[in-house]
Amino acid sequence: MKIRIKGRRACFTRPEFKAERRSYDAITPTAAQGFLESIYWKPEMEWVIHRIIVENPIQFMTVTINEVERPGGSESHSARDVRIQRTSTILCDVSYVVEATIRGNEAAKHVSIATRRLRQKQSFQQPYLGCREFIGDFELLDDKAEIKPVDLDRKLGMMFRARVWSDAKFPGTRHSTKVDDLLFFEAEMTKGVIEIPRVAA
Amino acid sequence: MNLLTLVEAQDAMIAKGELWPVQDFEKRRFAFLIEIDASGKCLGVTDLRGAPKTPEATGKLYDAPIIDRTRKPVANLLWDNRDYVLGIPKDNTTKQINNAKERFGVFQHSVEDIRAHVASQGEHFFCLDAISQFYKRPAKLMRERDYQIIRDADPSLRISFRLEGTPYPVFLTPGLDKYLVRSRLYPTPTRIGQCLVTGETGPLGDLHGRIKGVVRAQETGAYLVSFNQKAFDSHGIQGSANAPMLERVTRGYHRFLNVLLMDRLYHIPIGDGNHAGDGSILIWDSTMNGPSIPQVIGTSMMEAVDRENTVQNFRILRDKVIEQGMQPSEVGGKVYTLEMKANSARLAVTFWREDDATTVYKNIVKWFDDMHVTLPKPPPGWPEPMTRYISLYDLLSAMTALSEDQLRLIKESLVRSAISGSPIAATVLPAVLHAFKRSNQEHRGSFVLDLHQYRLTALIELILSRSTGEQPVSLDRTKKDRAYNLGRLFALYEKAQEEAISGLTGGIMNRIGNAMEMPGTEFPSLFKLNTKHMRELSDGTRIWLSKQIAEVFSNLGDSFTDLVYPKTLSNPEQGNFTLGYWEQKTALYAPKAKASGTTATTTATTTQEIEHEDA
Numbered sequence: 001m002k003i004r005i006k007g008r009r010a011c012f013t014r015p016e017f018k019a020e021r022r023s024y025d026a027i028t029p030t031a032a033q034g035f036l037e038s039i040y041w042k043p044e045m046e047w048v049i050h051r052i053i054v055e056n057p058i059q060f061m062t063v064t065i066n067e068v069e070r071p072g073g074s075e076s077h078s079a080r081d082v083r084i085q086r087t088s089t090i091l092c093d094v095s096y097v098v099e100a101t102i103r104g105n106e107a108a109k110h111v112s113i114a115t116r117r118l119r120q121k122q123s124f125q126q127p128y129l130g131c132r133e134f135i136g137d138f139e140l141l142d143d144k145a146e147i148k149p150v151d152l153d154r155k156l157g158m159m160f161r162a163r164v165w166s167d168a169k170f171p172g173t174r175h176s177t178k179v180d181d182l183l184f185f186e187a188e189m190t191k192g193v194i195e196i197p198r199v200a201a
Numbered sequence: 202m203n204l205l206t207l208v209e210a211q212d213a214m215i216a217k218g219e220l221w222p223v224q225d226f227e228k229r230r231f232a233f234l235i236e237i238d239a240s241g242k243c244l245g246v247t248d249l250r251g252a253p254k255t256p257e258a259t260g261k262l263y264d265a266p267i268i269d270r271t272r273k274p275v276a277n278l279l280w281d282n283r284d285y286v287l288g289i290p291k292d293n294t295t296k297q298i299n300n301a302k303e304r305f306g307v308f309q310h311s312v313e314d315i316r317a318h319v320a321s322q323g324e325h326f327f328c329l330d331a332i333s334q335f336y337k338r339p340a341k342l343m344r345e346r347d348y349q350i351i352r353d354a355d356p357s358l359r360i361s362f363r364l365e366g367t368p369y370p371v372f373l374t375p376g377l378d379k380y381l382v383r384s385r386l387y388p389t390p391t392r393i394g395q396c397l398v399t400g401e402t403g404p405l406g407d408l409h410g411r412i413k414g415v416v417r418a419q420e421t422g423a424y425l426v427s428f429n430q431k432a433f434d435s436h437g438i439q440g441s442a443n444a445p446m447l448e449r450v451t452r453g454y455h456r457f458l459n460v461l462l463m464d465r466l467y468h469i470p471i472g473d474g475n476h477a478g479d480g481s482i483l484i485w486d487s488t489m490n491g492p493s494i495p496q497v498i499g500t501s502m503m504e505a506v507d508r509e510n511t512v513q514n515f516r517i518l519r520d521k522v523i524e525q526g527m528q529p530s531e532v533g534g535k536v537y538t539l540e541m542k543a544n545s546a547r548l549a550v551t552f553w554r555e556d557d558a559t560t561v562y563k564n565i566v567k568w569f570d571d572m573h574v575t576l577p578k579p580p581p582g583w584p585e586p587m588t589r590y591i592s593l594y595d596l597l598s599a600m601t602a603l604s605e606d607q608l609r610l611i612k613e614s615l616v617r618s619a620i621s622g623s624p625i626a627a628t629v630l631p632a633v634l635h636a637f638k639r640s641n642q643e644h645r646g647s648f649v650l651d652l653h654q655y656r657l658t659a660l661i662e663l664i665l666s667r668s669t670g671e672q673p674v675s676l677d678r679t680k681k682d683r684a685y686n687l688g689r690l691f692a693l694y695e696k697a698q699e700e701a702i703s704g705l706t707g708g709i710m711n712r713i714g715n716a717m718e719m720p721g722t723e724f725p726s727l728f729k730l731n732t733k734h735m736r737e738l739s740d741g742t743r744i745w746l747s748k749q750i751a752e753v754f755s756n757l758g759d760s761f762t763d764l765v766y767p768k769t770l771s772n773p774e775q776g777n778f779t780l781g782y783w784e785q786k787t788a789l790y791a792p793k794a795k796a797s798g799t800t801a802t803t804t805a806t807t808t809q810e811i812e813h814e815d816a
Contacts, residue, residue, distance in 0.1 A: 014444075015397060015443050015444040016204060016397065016398075016426045016444035016446070017202075017425075017426070017550065018428065018443060018444070019426075019427045019428060019547050020544060020547055020548065020549030020550070022202060022549075022550050060553075062549075062551045062552070084545075085544060086544065086549075087542060087544060087549035087551060089549075089550060089551060089553075156203075157203040157204075157205050157398070158205075158396075158397045158398060158399070158400050160397070181394070182395075182397070182438075182443075182445065183395070184395060184397045184400065186400055
């Protein structure tokens with residue numbers, strides 16, 4: 001399936017620049033996976049991202065906003081007491097075409113449901129581009145749709161690929177709460193196309 | 202931004218011998234070296250401090266092993282401040298005296314730890330024995346006059362030891378440096394994993410190096426990569442495990458940045474450190490050989506701290522790089538621009554660009570082409586020749602009416618625009634116009650006023666060129682733009698008043714702000730004033746000025762009766778007003794043969810040559 005994902009702002013946060021956020025130059029496979037999971041997901045299936053095509057030039061902007069220094073969680077606290085200012089460098093006017101398939105039991109059934117939901121613009125929650133503030137739009141592309149990748153060759157460095165989940169109760173599934181390891185891959189954009197390597201099951 | 206770029210740059214500096222090959226070594230200034238012989242006897246203290254108010258005032262630069270003092274007291278390795286090395290307190294308060302005693306003990310303990318570690322590796326260094334003996338001497342460690350030299354100096358100055366007969370501090374003893382790495386001296390369990398910067402698998406580091414010298418960052422340094430809040434933990438992964446990196450990376454990239462931040466050729470400070478938003482811009486290239494594009498950019502934008510070198514280096518820029526026309530084939534590699542701003546103990550990357558050097562060179566040439574306006578004519582004996590290559594420092598110094606905050610924003614925007622060739626931020630034009638309107642408050646009647654107006658006009662030309670398109674580089678007598686012609690008209694009215702009333706240093710000039718903002722209100726009264734001034738002029742001058750005024754009116758409308766002045770002018774129109782005013786003003790003083798009224802809209806020859814080469 002080819003899905004066009006676009007939005008006015010996006011922030012695919014680099015792990016090393018988590019504190020003062022800085023985005024990767026393009027959408028990460030996990031962010032694309034999360035976007036699609038907002039549209040359709042079941043525990044027995046998994047979205048697999050094969051390729052990301054960057055359609056718009058890569059542009060950054062910097063914003064400095066007041067945030068809280070820790071999440072709410074079970075204890076309540078006043079935002080005034082935990083307010084900090086953080087600078088974020090985010091992407092502007094992004095448009096990607098994500099080539100993805102569904103893997104799992106009864107994959108054909110899930111593909112059919114996902115296709116219907118994509119066409120009808122249905123989603124479980126508002127899909128977003130990295131951070132919840134940056135909502136994204138999507139459309140399912142057919143084979144004849146025109147895709148214009150940006151004419152750009154760039155080495156994007158090591159990009160986050162996947163978390164390796166591990167949990168005694170639910171090993172290898174999204175119900176796990178413990179991450180054993182983080183996987184990265186050498187991302188390279190050639191004529192606007194980023195090939196995504198597979199992660200062994 | 203990719204940390205790999207910084208790591209590779211650090212590796213390149215090590216390969217060239219500009220950075221110490223052992224991790225954790227960084228450049229620091231040392232003020233005193235205690236000379237000792239092999240038995241530990243003190244032979245004297247060498248004072249390495251240079252002239253006051255120079256970078257050398259705090260001592261000589263050496264590569265020294267650095268530890269992060271996240272908690273005190275922790276001693277540096279074979280060097281430190283006077284309270285650690287000699288037990289001399291910072292002041293005579295009880296607290297500092299007690300601190301000094303404790304730190305003195307910690308430093309001596311650290312020396313013994315190093316000796317033991319080296320011995321456990323089967324090696325031996327005489328300098329370590331000498332330092333150990335120094336501290337075991339029964340009598341006073343040094344002569345009273347040596348103590349006094351250090352007591353009289355700043356307590357934050359650094360002190361180390363030098364063994365008799367060697368030219369270097371002890372920590373640079375060949376072979377000893379590899380032991381002066383804190384993580385090896387006091388090893389902690391390390392994880393093995395994949396590095397998200399290099400992709401290699403190996404021992405991962407926990408603690409990142411501090412970056413020192415960013416404007417407004419804390420003096421002890423700030424972190425580019427930091428996980429100092431619980432909010433940054435994720436899925437059970439805590440702290441730096443969220444971003445696994447090899448130890449050579451975590452202890453490496455900051456060394457490169459620290460070297461650049463110490464050098465004003467690479468470091469453009471934004472602001473004075475007293476305002477939110479102040480930061481630092483670093484520009485370097487992949488070759489790191491000078492004089493290169495980034496040095497050329499950096500020196501053309503230096504602060505007035507070193508005005509002599511600024512002017513000299515800027516002339517090198519103009520003569521060698523631009524006017525002699527460096528060919529694209531000679532400009533190789535990549536140019537990197539990094540802007541960082543401090544936020545308490547962290548640094549945020551607010552701007553990052555990686556460009557081909559050829560592109561940056563073209564952008565710099567276009568930068569100067571876009572600000573090309575007619576040069577003012579200096580009075581006889583003026584020390585500096587007029588040049589169309591105006592440095593950023595000179596542009597900013599013409600805007601004395603603006604606040605520090607505004608100047609910081611303008612400087613940041615101009616540097617970014619110069620490197621990237623992008624339009625200048627929309628907020629800059631109103632600020633520059635305000636500075637132009639207020640420029641006549643100072644230096645009235647002197648050439649300095651003309652100089653400031655010239656620089657501001659050049660900047661306005663640059664801003665308009667980048668937003669609305671190419672602008673004329675000299676007086677365009679056929680241009681119909683109403684704001685441009687109103688500017689010309691104002692200059693002609695001003696000239697008429699100047700000719701009619703000699704010795705006047707104010708007058709119509711004081712009304713330029715209102716004329717730019719509300720021409721509908723000002724120009725009718727200026728017209729009436731002008732008719733009175735014209736009566737006072739000689740016939741020749743009156744006819745000459747009348748012809749020029751008539752030319753402007755013909756551009757504005759069909760006749761005097763049809764002319765309707767606009768009520769207000771927008772900011773871009775006020776910019777055109779300024780251009781018209783300046784070009785007309787300089788044309789009035791130009792020799793008649795040159796004031797031919799032809800318009801030069803072509804860009805500079807060097808740019809054309811480059812474009813021809815690319816075709």
